[in-house]
Amino acid sequence: MNTFQENLRDITRRNFLYNLSTGIGSLALGSLLGGCGGLLKSDGSSNSKNPLGLKSPQFAPKAKRVIYLHMAGAPSQLETFDYKPLLHKLDGQNCPESFLKGQRFAFIKGTPKMLGPQATFKQYGNSGAYVSNHLPFTSEIVDDLCFVKSMHTTEFNHAPAQLFMHTGSPRLGRPGIGSWVTYGLGTENQNLPGFIVLASGGKTPDAGKSLWGSGFLPTVYQGVQCRNAGDPVLYLSDPHHQDRTLKGKLIDAINDVNQTHFEETQDPEIQSRIAQFEMAYKMQVSVPETMDIKDEPAYIHEMYGTEIGKASFANNCLLARRLVEKGVRYVQLFHWGWDHHGESKANDCEDGIKTRCAETDKPIAALIKDLKQRGLLEDTLVVWGGEFGRTPMKESRPGAPPDGKGRDHNPNAFTVWMAGGGVKPGFTHGETDEFGYFGVKDRVHVHDLHATILHQLGFDHEKLTFPYQGRDFRLTDVHGHVVHNILS
């Protein structure tokens, strides 16, 4: 069978009828709605064949870029930002029965004891936000932060909860926020990926690389992970003796063939492949240049606490700034080791969390200050948080050390903060009860957070959709409300 006939076979009877009835209608509708229209119409501002070409948002955005700082393992809100003096008094007492009724826990068995805050708190800044003594540098920037204390989620295990935080679903297969954002807006710098991931702390998050997968979106929108040491992206450097011009010609030739194939089959994955070949070629120059922090002045290194050549969260924070400065749309940072169950001294809510705070506090504060002085915080939205919160009860599972100071997973209350990108600086939204166990005022669900992030980027979260398996999918699926109260 020749190629032409094969292509004919692609158009099935069903396809034909579907196109017949909806083709013209959806053309008209598409231009009326504008919808996620960047893809439908070439707005004159981008090569419409390039899936990463610039696309306009639905309405004027407050933020152009996002840096998402994820503390994998879920930091305790009770040792960071959610100050609960009453919990001190209950320290060591049995947990009231009403707290346990109807709740499922990841590890707690029987009746646990309450655990008082393992940190001291003070108010800082004009906004008077409470910050624990573990975060001295963050306390300097509270007037730039917007705290959401009443976050809640539906998942109490790490992997599904992390997936939920980043893809809006606890199961595999959905695109991450970064994929949706690059799908909706394209990227400003055609020499760098639009969605870059940096992980630090020894291991990738429990949910793995699906956290930055593109799900059912074309694979060109998936996050590109850069390594902490050695080549930031593997196999970017040319093999010994290979000439770069020759390589350029080789890629051009491959892309020509791919383009012909695309024109025959219209499979968008071929476009992804073409874009990725081109991107990889450009990245050979742009990535090493961007990821090399040697040219930063000494006072910047001092500010972040970075060390050249060392793999650290601090280095990643500095890189995040360099990336958004160059026009990367979505930068996702993971830090690891916040799962403080208290099975050992090094992993409890007293010493363990102190270590993690020390690793992240200074660079995060530096990142906010640095973005601010460069004018980048104006239109860069920074989000900090874990995948859920922790219980005010001490962890009690069979075999847990009796004097361990750990906390179990708590999906009912946790703190997330945001900065820049048009959210109210020096503001706190929502409250938890007297023990930080349950949100009692202005609760914000993960879907609401997603809706708000997309809103700041200029999208109605209900209208940024992708058709898959017979229906339109969204990041927020059928949920989510924009939290207008935190927008400036």
Add this chain to the structure above:
Amino acid sequence: MINFIGKFHPLLVHLPIGFISFWLIIEFLERISSYKSGEKTKQILLISSAISSIISSVLGYFLSLSGEYNVELLDEHKWLGIWLSVLLVLISIIYYLLKSKIYFKYIYNGSIFLVCILLTLTGHHGGSLTHGEQYLSLSQLSENKNENVVEIKDIKQAVVFSDLVQPIFNKKCVACHNTGKLKGGLLMDTYENLLKGGESGAVIIASNSAQSELIKLINLEPIEKRAMPPKGKIPLTTDEKALLTWWIDAGATKDKKVSELKPDAAIMAVLTKFQAGGNAHNTDETPSLPEVTAAADKDVQAIQMLGANVQKMANNSNLLDVRVIINKKDWDDKKTENLSKIKEQVYILDLSGTAISSKSLNEIAKFSNLNKLFIQNTNLDDANLEALSNLSKLESLNLYNVPISDAGLKKIASIKSLKKLFLWKTKINQNAIEALKKSNPELEIVVGITA
């Protein structure tokens, strides 16, 4: 079921109107010209209008059983409709039986006249029932205009109910909850009527917004059946909801001013948006941008060829976001000149790190809608900065790592619209910055850390 069938009344009622109009047109044409229609045609038209008006009347009766309408007006509409149907039946019979009689012409002409009057009156009453009695009045037009013009100068002195709350109701609720339509038995035209509540009782419980039906309904998802305003009508904005909630919690007073109810900082921030020039009534999703004509595609493409990203601010705006992101050093004054073709449309311009000189500022000064300007990391200095004072809409200016001095800062200070200024790593003295902060406390100046 009967309720449901009744809902077709507004649809079917247009059938007899159509038939009657057609019949009247034929009669009119026959009188002014030599045109003659067939008798059968007229007969069909008359019988059709009689039958369809009877059906409409019955459906109208079903609809009236829902009880959502003003009783007096409804009664008049009902009887007018019934008389119209009766008359049409009579004319059909007369036309069939008495056509040959000598006095037929007088009866027939009289009937035509009567039908015209009845049809007009019935129609008008029907319209008043659905759209409200004030729908068709010129005074309402001017009132509406005034409503938009009523400006609150000082929010603290505004009377909460009459200056803030009632205008929201007028705009978004009264169309259905008025003396003519009375949906759910609730009137929202005055304070007293509002407190009286509707069929299912009070809608406002003073000092308890959580238990107030009004607040519950306006906060429902539009997809829910009981949500108010119902799907398809303009919803309340977040600020309007916040205002109503606060007003009820503060006692749902009638005559108290804002300052007397002691608003806290959070609600004060919302309330100030109701002041003249505020945006509390804007739909939340679409921040408003100045409107301009679209730039020509070929101009935009030409600029893209030079290496700049040119992108619409939003799908619904013609304003442009222009940024030089890669190969910054290749962008010079000559390239800036090319931007003059889109001078009205440029809303954000990022030429940071490019090779521009003070000459480029002359071009940039022409961008009449420019809101944000990024010229940090360039070799500009104090020279020609005064050109920027022409930019009457510039709100954010980024000059970090540009060697400007106190003299340059003076020139920039003359940009009245400026709200944010980035001056990290410049040669400006701290004293000069402090002085500017004092003279313009609204301006946010970011200086950053010192090396």
